[in-house]
Amino acid sequence: MATYADDLALAHLLADTADSISMARFRALDLHVESKPDLTPVSDADTAVEQAIRSTLARARPRDGVIGEEFGSSTAPAGAGNRHWVIDPIDGTKNFIRGVPIWGTLIALMEGERPVAGLVSAPALGRRWWGAQGHGAYAGRHQHAATRLSVSAVRKLGDASFCYSSLSGWEEGGYLEPVLDLMRATWRSRAYGDFYGYMLLAEGALDVMVEPELSLWDVAALIPIVTEAGGTFTDLAGQRAPGDGSAIATNGHLHQEILSRLARGRA
Known part of the structure; x- marks a missing residue:
């Protein structure tokens, strides 16, 4: 069975970078916000986070493709396989621009059409969630202070x-x-x-x-x-x-x- 421990470790590093950028812009008086063609908002924090993540992935995983909300798809090199990272730099941009702390960076690794690892970092809430196929799911402030997650047993x-x-x-x-x-x-x-x-x-x-x-x-x-x-x-x-x-x-x-x-x- 494939192991995704290294990929999860990289996702945490990507999230650390994203958190430092997004928190510096959260509730900033000079935050710049524009409307995309679909009329949804995008802030300078969205674009800066995605650019930083893409830059790190280009160095750390040059053979993997990347799909991001703000900058589209960059195809992996020929023969690189079917791995690609999927990035939402700030999920909850409307909350972000209004000063509501429920927003986060979403980082996923997919193999073909199957998501095999995922991480959600919500720095304004001081919480992070992550999981990968065969590794379980966890939450905490960071990867060294985590609790394993389990859904409820409610049946009715x-x-x-x-x-x-x-x-x-x-x-x-x-x-x-x-x-x-x-x-x-x-x-x-x-x-x-x-x-x-x-x-x-x-x-x-x-x-x-x-x-x-x-x-x-x-x-x-x-x-x-x-x-x-x-x-x-x-x-x-x-x-x-x-x-x-x-x-x-x-x-x-x-x-x-x-x-x-x-x-x-x-x-």
């Missing part, structure tokens, strides 16, 4: 804590009513958004996280963490993620019921 929807992204995306996709029904059927519902709901799921603090629209860099780092913590991660069709750009992450026990309810109630 009525006992579950349900997390979702903003309702507008679900409404646009025709899923508003089934999502509202799930909110009524579960013990508690909250919209934590971005990476955070998935990490709370991996910690066992909630039981379901659903999102209708995602890019590869939004989700690749999350999958190994959730699955190595014992959870299940698919798209809305039940296909193993990254899938079609949607995400259903659960503790495993509730997964089929969530999929069925969403499919049955779609407009």
Whole structure:
């Protein structure tokens, strides 16, 4: 079986660099923000973090490809294999520019279409999560102060804590009513958004996280963490993620019921 210990160690070093850049710009009075063509915001911190990560990867893993939110895809050299890194320099940019501390850098390693290692670093929260295939999932302030993660054992929807992204995306996709029904059927519902709901799921603090629209860099780092913590991660069709750009992450026990309810109630 492949081992990803060296790749995880590198991901931590990349995150250290990212944290130092992003924290220096968080709540900075001279933070520069522009709108991308899709009207989502990008700050000077987003671009600086991704540039720094790409620079380190070019030296440390010159045979690996890189895909990033801000600068697209750089192909690995011919014959280099199918490894590539996927970077979201700041997931939660809207939080970042408003001074909300729930944002983080997402770093994933993929082999082909399969995410095999992932790390999420949220320096404003003082917390980091990571996992790799066959290595388990962990969280802590850094890799030497970590606890192993495990999803919850909740088996009944009525006992579950349900997390979702903003309702507008679900409404646009025709899923508003089934999502509202799930909110009524579960013990508690909250919209934590971005990476955070998935990490709370991996910690066992909630039981379901659903999102209708995602890019590869939004989700690749999350999958190994959730699955190595014992959870299940698919798209809305039940296909193993990254899938079609949607995400259903659960503790495993509730997964089929969530999929069925969403499919049955779609407009």
